[in-house]
Amino acid sequence: LLTASGPHLPPGPTSYPILGNLLWLRHSLSDIEQILAQLKLKYGPIIRLTIGSRTAIFINSHSLAHTSLVENGAVFSDRPKAPPITKFLSSDQHTITSAGYGATWRLFRRNLSSEILHPSRVKAFSHARDWVLNLLVRRFDKSSDKGGVKVVGEFQFAMFGLLVLMCFGDKLEEKEIKEIERVQRGLLLSLGRFRVLDIWPVLGKVLFYRRWLELKQLRRNQEGVLIPLIKSRLEKLQSGFDQDEGVVSYVDTLLKLKLPEEGDRKLSFGEIVGLCGEFLNAGTDTTTTALQWIMANLVKYPEIQGKVYDEIVGVKGNCPGLGGEGKMVVVEEEDLQQMPYLKAVVLESLRAHPPAHFVLTHSVTEEVKLDGYVVPTDARINYMVAEMGRDPKVWDDPLEFKPERFLNKKGDLDAFDITGSRGIKMMPFGAGRRICPGLNLALLHLEYFVANLIWHFEWKAPDGVPVDLSEKAEFTVVMKNPLLAHISPRAKM
């Protein structure tokens, strides 16, 4: 890669600044994805769009993704200057996702990866996973004789519960978890309504004044619920509680963090709210969406569900339902290592239905050339994740759900590298230095819940309601018609 010398930006359609804005606002993300797939036929795998005064570059090629994100990760791992909404919600780019490539980002990311997502820390929360799984199995057991259960709300609650416990400590009640879920989702799901404030930063504040007020109110609601929880952790830390109780929460680590680039100051409560909100949003919606897609495929293809079940029974025997003394017997986390077919099902679903069809917007730290074209520092760069997972040049029969593609002849999981460090075939978690730091936690949650839900219950489509795999873009790309399932226990509870 060379420092740019020529003036050629990547090819793309002629732009009409004002019209460009309006089109961008009117179209949903899935429309834009289709438009980009069409544009690839005309312009090739790297495309430029002009949105207002901004240049956006979309990359739809496995090898260019690898060249940029992995081989030249130090250049391609920046984030653009935050638009107004992100700036407001992230306390001026003081979150992992929004921070530019530099010392503050590195500090936040290292803190999350080593203090919370390190395997030993993840292990310390296995009782939380067990608790949430017990709640979920008992709820499904209660609803099992009903015709068809809409399961996504239950999945959402389970994933939220897990991340809330890791974030604020493990002594919260179901009611408190629901309250946090309410304010977080309130903010997340209405973000689309505020997009207009990002596109016209100055004029938008005047023309859409009410929307600004609405956004500020949602943020106040979030602070109203999260700040008391943060303060209560602070009091516990000050009373020396962390010495005698082993489990460290994300908030505990944030309360101790100091920013060397800003005179070693500590984080404000507002900044901690932003980082906690990011942790919850990044980890719950994505994993819930992935779980729903996996279960939808297992309902749609009963023979694949049967193979997953047989593999579990081969390791654990038949599901006994409730074991002695009312303690439920579950597929343990260690058992998952003996279940390559289950792992292949999870990978296949992430390939065919990645929760995020794009990564978060990247930018470059200096002007460079990619594939012979100039990538300027003010360009907003993104990657077409879903297209790459469905590319017939890289995947045989990409539209078929075939977990076997990840297994070798002996039925073992081929050494498939989901990080793409040696070469990218799919990138549901991104790739390179900005790759999702929660990747291993997400895979653990998915494998653990799928294994237990299949071992405890048989999942079927209700009569006359076949599974519909159509997509709809929300914060993630979800099922347009959420999964309805008839769930029957395999053993008496």
Ligand code: HEM
């Ligand atoms: C199936 C579940 C998940 C999927 C599909 C997913 C996917 C992604 C993707 C595509 C990115 C953007 C990468 C880029 O910008 O190039 C990302 C970033 C991120 N994810 Fe995840 N994620 C998942 C779960 C999680 C979990 C469980 C956590 C935390 C506990 C998490 C925390 C983050 C953070 C903090 C970032 C920002 C990284 C950075 O900017 O350096 N994610 N994730």
